[in-house]
Amino acid sequence: MNVFGFENIILIVGFLLIISGCYCLIRTYHLLKITIGIELAMKAVTLFITLAGFVNGNVDLAQSFVITTIVIEVVVTVVAAGIAINLYRKYGSMDIRNLRKLKG
């Protein structure tokens, strides 16, 4: 049983990336930086799905899930960037605390 096999190292690195992304979500108020944190956590998820496919020997099914994840990732980024730009136009900053002032 090799604890330091590359599969286990991938798991550990994935968890560390998720921790980094979540820490970024918790500690920053900059909307684009928050989006970068979400992206980072999603990259770890992509890594886990790829690892699962590799371990099970079902790489193609994993690839189809990864492609779905990537599509979702891009759309989340586009929507977040659009909201960030509108926030900047309205308040002159991308601070998410400004979102509380919005009505409707």
Next chain:
Amino acid sequence: MEAVIYICLGLMLAFGVMAVMLHSMTKSAIALAAASAALGIIMYEMGSVWAALIEISVCSGLVTVIFISAISLSNMEKKELEKVYEDKKRMSLLPVILIVSGVVLVIAAMALGVSLPKVDHAANVAGDLREILWNNRQADIWGQIIIMITGSAAVVVLFRERD
């Protein structure tokens, strides 16, 4: 193969942490693109060739372009930069948290004897990616189409210039 995966994992973690911690938003976006590229190489090495291609072209290319566009559309003022600086102060604990978490995860893996099942290449039940996408995962395709239409609508609404 394993050496490349180890190197790319290290690069991915380093660029990921840089993306979160860097002072400049442009540099953060570029670091995220580099992390994506490293992930693409790992995926390629693990046999997910098509997913790696899409990861590198879309996540490393398109997403970076979106970030850089958003940054350039919002000319950052001094006030904004000060906020980023506050972010930098807030982020200073991250390396410590990551080192502690890494040590805890390694100790836990060693203590519990965690090990993934042996890689079973013989049990490659899959056929073709296209067949799986079109025949087995058709619901995913419809979901993707709906998400892309939603994203397009969001772009039209959110990036519209005000009169």
